[in-house]
Amino acid sequence: MDLVNSLNGRLLFAVPKKGRLNQATLNLLEGADIQFRRENRLDIALVKNLPIALIFLPAADIPTFVGQGRVDLGITGWDQVKEHDAGVNAAAASAGAPSSSSGTESIMELEFGACKLQVQVPEKGVYTSSADLIGRTVGTSFVNLTAEYFAQLEAQAGGSSPSGKLQTTIIELSGSVEAACALGVADGIVDLVESGETMRAAGLKAIDTVVESVAVLIKSRSPSNPELVDLIASRIRGVITAQRYVLCQYNIERSGIEAATRITPGKRAPTITTLDDGWVAVSSMVEKKKIALVMDELTRVGAHDILVLDIHNTR
Numbered sequence: 001m002d003l004v005n006s007l008n009g010r011l012l013f014a015v016p017k018k019g020r021l022n023q024a025t026l027n028l029l030e031g032a033d034i035q036f037r038r039e040n041r042l043d044i045a046l047v048k049n050l051p052i053a054l055i056f057l058p059a060a061d062i063p064t065f066v067g068q069g070r071v072d073l074g075i076t077g078w079d080q081v082k083e084h085d086a087g088v089n090a091a092a093a094s095a096g097a098p099s100s101s102s103g104t105e106s107i108m109e110l111e112f113g114a115c116k117l118q119v120q121v122p123e124k125g126v127y128t129s130s131a132d133l134i135g136r137t138v139g140t141s142f143v144n145l146t147a148e149y150f151a152q153l154e155a156q157a158g159g160s161s162p163s164g165k166l167q168t169t170i171i172e173l174s175g176s177v178e179a180a181c182a183l184g185v186a187d188g189i190v191d192l193v194e195s196g197e198t199m200r201a202a203g204l205k206a207i208d209t210v211v212e213s214v215a216v217l218i219k220s221r222s223p224s225n226p227e228l229v230d231l232i233a234s235r236i237r238g239v240i241t242a243q244r245y246v247l248c249q250y251n252i253e254r255s256g257i258e259a260a261t262r263i264t265p266g267k268r269a270p271t272i273t274t275l276d277d278g279w280v281a282v283s284s285m286v287e288k289k290k291i292a293l294v295m296d297e298l299t300r301v302g303a304h305d306i307l308v309l310d311i312h313n314t315r
């Protein structure tokens with residue numbers, strides 16, 4: 001069957017084809033029961049159990065495809081969405097048009113791919129603030145956000161040139177941006193930082209944050225099948241919530257319910273079941289990161305048989 005024709009009537013969903021967001025996105029799709037088989041080297045996969053086609057694209061290109069309405073939905077980094085928006089605004093400004101909307105709408109944050117786009121300079125160098133880089137050379141893969149950032153900085157410093165031309169030179173680099181300072185290509189860089197290991201290994205330090213990022217689910221302004229978009233969003237929300245919470249179950253004497261349910265109020269309310277001899281069984285969703293403390297406190301107020309169970313999905 002002709003692949004392009006087989007896309008007819010399907011919702012197009014762009015996912016990162018490689019890199020940092022790829023595996024976590026595939027895990028999310030599996031959790032949401034979006035079943036597909038990707039043929040070797042093919043960047044389009046038809047979903048078996050829903051009228052959806054997955055389009056595997058570089059994370060940086062996904063906001064363009066979604067923004068132009070070529071695909072309906074996408075998963076990418078918020079940094080990439082902001083970079084795309086900054087590019088759209090810059091193009092509008094140079095055409096003398098008012099800044100226009102990029103055409104993407106964020107549906108939700110996805111709790112992976114957290115990182116910061118930061119201004120970095122040599123640790124032992126002469127630059128201590130971003131303003132010190134005005135008029136210098138800055139290397140980055142995020143040219144639009146970096147240009148926007150320095151344009152604002154130059155305006156604040158009162159140094160904008162009458163032509164509106166940036167005094168700072170932005171050099172576009174497609175990878176290994178951290179090497180630029182050591183090799184004399186740039187005085188500073190703007191690049192992503194998560195643990196900070198890459199930055200420190202390159203002898204750099206962060207002096208400002210341009211954007212805080214996390215992976216996001218985005219949609220076009222006019223998706224082809226809004227009901228299906230809502231269904232996918234609701235499934236993905238269920239998976240994310242399930243990852244964030246555990247189910248805590250325990251038994252407690254009826255007199256202790258009030259104190260115990262203050263500790264485990266649940267997402268909406270705890271479920272309480274009456275047992276024999278004046279005891280009750282309580283089950284309640286608890287944020288995973290708080291569970292150890294919650295168990296300590298439950299023990300203190302007299303809870304017994306405390307169990308913590310993983311949640312696979314929730315609505």
Ligand SMILES: Nc1ncnc2c1ncn2[C@@H]1O[C@H](COP(=O)(O)OP(=O)(O)OP(=O)(O)O)[C@@H](O)[C@H]1O
Nearest residue numbers: 018019020021058059077079080113114115192194
């Ligand atoms: N160290 C990191 N920790 C967490 N998330 C990151 C990190 N680096 C990048 N990301 C997120 O992943 C997105 C894609 O980055 P990644 O470096 O994986 O790109 P890529 O698609 O492989 O392209 P490239 O070829 O430029 O590396 C970034 O835009 C950002 O949102």
Ligand SMILES: O=P(O)(O)OC[C@H]1O[C@H](OP(=O)(O)OP(=O)(O)O)[C@H](O)[C@@H]1O
Nearest residue numbers: 020175176192193194195196197198199
């Ligand atoms: O703060 P850290 O935890 O060290 O992470 C930061 C690094 O991660 C990203 O690159 P990645 O490793 O994805 O490869 P890339 O340079 O090829 O994009 C980013 O560009 C940094 O180089």
